[in-house]
Amino acid sequence: MTSTVPTAVPHTDGQQPPITMFGPDFPYAYDDYLAHPAGLGQIPATAHGSEVAVIGGGLSGIVAAYELMKMGLKPVVYEADQIGGRLRTVGFEGCDPSLTAEMGAMRFPPSSTALQHYIDLVGLETRPFPNPLAEATPSTVVDLKGETHYAETLDDLPQVYRDVAAAWNACLEEGADFSAMNRALRERDVPRIRAIWSRLVEKLDNQTFYGFLCDSEAFRSFRHREIFGQVGFGTGGWDTDFPNSILEILRVVYTEADDHHRGIVGGSQQLPLRLWEREPEKIVHWAYGTSLKSLHAHGAPRPAVTRLHRTAGNRITVTDASGDIRTYQAAVFTAQSWMLLSKIACDEALFPIDHWTAIERTHYMESSKLFVPVDRPFWRDKDARTGRDVMSMTLTDRMTRGTYLLDDGPDKPAVICLSYTWCDDSLKWLPLSANERMEVMLTSLGEIYPDVDIRKHIIGSPVTVSWENEPCFMGAFKANLPGHYRYQRRLFTHFMQDRLPADQRGIFLAGDDISWTAGWAEGAVQTALNAVWGVMHYFGGTTDPTNPGPGDLYDELAPVELPED
Numbered sequence: 414m415t416s417t418v419p420t421a422v423p424h425t426d427g428q429q430p431p432i433t434m435f436g437p438d439f440p441y442a443y444d445d446y447l448a449h450p451a452g453l454g455q456i457p458a459t460a461h462g463s464e465v466a467v468i469g470g471g472l473s474g475i476v477a478a479y480e481l482m483k484m485g486l487k488p489v490v491y492e493a494d495q496i497g498g499r500l501r502t503v504g505f506e507g508c509d510p511s512l513t514a515e516m517g518a519m520r521f522p523p524s525s526t527a528l529q530h531y532i533d534l535v536g537l538e539t540r541p542f543p544n545p546l547a548e549a550t551p552s553t554v555v556d557l558k559g560e561t562h563y564a565e566t567l568d569d570l571p572q573v574y575r576d577v578a579a580a581w582n583a584c585l586e587e588g589a590d591f592s593a594m595n596r597a598l599r600e601r602d603v604p605r606i607r608a609i610w611s612r613l614v615e616k617l618d619n620q621t622f623y624g625f626l627c628d629s630e631a632f633r634s635f636r637h638r639e640i641f642g643q644v645g646f647g648t649g650g651w652d653t654d655f656p657n658s659i660l661e662i663l664r665v666v667y668t669e670a671d672d673h674h675r676g677i678v679g680g681s682q683q684l685p686l687r688l689w690e691r692e693p694e695k696i697v698h699w700a701y702g703t704s705l706k707s708l709h710a711h712g713a714p715r716p717a718v719t720r721l722h723r724t725a726g727n728r729i730t731v732t733d734a735s736g737d738i739r740t741y742q743a744a745v746f747t748a749q750s751w752m753l754l755s756k757i758a759c760d761e762a763l764f765p766i767d768h769w770t771a772i773e774r775t776h777y778m779e780s781s782k783l784f785v786p787v788d789r790p791f792w793r794d795k796d797a798r799t800g801r802d803v804m805s806m807t808l809t810d811r812m813t814r815g816t817y818l819l820d821d822g823p824d825k826p827a828v829i830c831l832s833y834t835w836c837d838d839s840l841k842w843l844p845l846s847a848n849e850r851m852e853v854m855l856t857s858l859g860e861i862y863p864d865v866d867i868r869k870h871i872i873g874s875p876v877t878v879s880w881e882n883e884p885c886f887m888g889a890f891k892a893n894l895p896g897h898y899r900y901q902r903r904l905f906t907h908f909m910q911d912r913l914p915a916d917q918r919g920i921f922l923a924g925d926d927i928s929w930t931a932g933w934a935e936g937a938v939q940t941a942l943n944a945v946w947g948v949m950h951y952f953g954g955t956t957d958p959t960n961p962g963p964g965d966l967y968d969e970l971a972p973v974e975l976p977e978d
């Protein structure tokens with residue numbers, strides 16, 4: 414094993430290095446690994462052309478398959494629904510195809526540097542996403558308890574909102590060593606990150622987000638906690654996370670995952686679709702011009718996996734919805750892990766019992782969205798009386814919670830995300846059809862904007878999703894509850910299989926469900942790269958000594974272990 418832990422990045426010019434999703438749990442530089450000219454590793458020539466099952470054609474599965482193909486393996490991708498998974502971009506029936514809606518991920522922080530590697534690789538453009546109070550957002554309306562405030566910056570909101578923002582900063586500083594961790598992450602100072610984080614994991618694994626606020630002197634006011642829950646930090650609406658582990662929230666704020674968001678022009682689903690078709694310039698074993706698409710019959714993934722079991726020689730045998738049965742030396746599983754308990758018949762020998770427990774304990778956030786196409790960005794019209802935008806990005810405690818205004822310039826058709834909700838707020842929409850949802854949303858927004866006739870601008874039918882109700886998904890994304898750290902650690906570290914009994918190796922978990930930062934595509938990419946390293950190692954491969962992989966540095970970077978008894 415190589416032992417080159419990245420050293421702290423010096424900064425002498427007074428400029429801070431950028432923040433990236435580098436830890437805090439496993440501070441490995443996935444971005445440097447991807448950028449290195451030596452590539453991700455090699456497998457012995459005798460293994461070239463070996464088939465590896467990749468279950469799930471979302472971002473994680475497609476990244477894993479793409480990198481395994483480059484190493485000379487033959488990924489066989491199974492996908493139950495469509496390539497892209499939770500990167501799902503849809504159009505509106507009968508409307509200009511350039512009008513699209515992001516049903517899953519829609520905004521990406523610049524700190525997602527491994528994700529950015531692939532966005533750049535396939536030549537996609539990004540642009541600022543119109544979040545509440547963001548620079549790219551002309552105006553924001555905060556509507557709480559029937560009181561409406563119009564703001565272009567935080568300074569336009571009443572003093573209490575600034576007090577709440579200050580309380581959050583104080584609470585993070587006093588309870589979670591915020592500035593020290595932020596600096597350590599920027600400088601990639603691994604010992605410092607580990608020292609701060611180990612202490613916090615021990616102290617806070619049992620704590621909810623809400624309990625963390627309540628414990629802070631800065632948040633002794635209920636009113637402050639209530640406002641914070643609605644407006645919070647970054648994108649707002651974080652009260653739906655109040656029951657989750659505070660560790661989940663700290664990961665987001667330390668790494669600025671909820672800040673400076675950018676959207677992908679034309680839609681995020683293009684990323685996995687372009688990777689599927691991409692012919693890498695550097696490829697081992699396969700002829701130049703090979704792509705994932707060209708390696709699959711009819712250019713399409715195989716259908717849903719229905720059964721997974723171990724067979725002689727410690728092989729992984731996969732049955733799919735067409736009845737086809739194939740056996741592999743290795744498999745990567747990227748679908749939501751509850752699928753292994755429900756839609757896929759599995760034998761218990763696939764994973765150690767501790768991993769099954771962790772899979773069973775996985776906790777998901779629900780999420781619903783609804784979008785409508787409109788004739789033009791009418792919200793930029795000015796109210797003759799006040800001189801303000803007639804409608805704004807809106808955060809409210811009404812049913813809609815978050816309304817986003819998405820346009821591509823004046824006089825062109827545009828899109829409104831009338832509502833984006835999580836957890837209980839999402840479940841409230843579940844029994845309603847798309848049109849029923851839209852009616853309730855228009856009524857809510859009508860209370861906030863009594864003089865704006867949104868309906869007269871709508872040019873097509875709404876599109877909607879509730880991820881908890883999608884046949885191939887179990888919710889929007891995982892969110893760990895208090896006490897879940899140990900389960901999360903078991904799932905994330907599953908790619909380190911040398912320590913498992915030989916008859917429990919060969920299948921690798923990856924994807925959002927086992928990521929430390931679920932709900933962020935960066936984690937889907939990082940866990941895919943762990944699985945790629947795991948498969949490479951399993952086939953007897955190695956990385957270049959100048960570019961050690963996540964498994965090579967594991968012992969120095971391993972996530973803190975909490976006692977099991």
Ligand SMILES: Cc1cc2nc3c(=O)[nH]c(=O)nc-3n(C[C@H](O)[C@H](O)[C@H](O)COP(=O)(O)OP(=O)(O)OC[C@H]3O[C@@H](n4cnc5c(N)ncnc54)[C@H](O)[C@@H]3O)c2cc1C
Nearest residue numbers: 469471472473493498499518519520718924925932933934
């Ligand atoms: C509402 C919502 C908002 C989000 N917002 C953001 C955001 O703003 N920014 C951000 O960075 N991230 C966001 N995310 C998270 C991001 O979308 C995910 O991290 C990422 O897309 C997950 O990729 P994955 O490959 O791990 O999983 P998935 O995309 O879920 O891929 C798994 C695939 O497995 C398939 N599958 C299921 N069962 C089977 C089976 N039996 N056989 C074969 N295939 C199967 C599924 O159809 C799916 O395509 C959001 C997600 C949601 C749902």
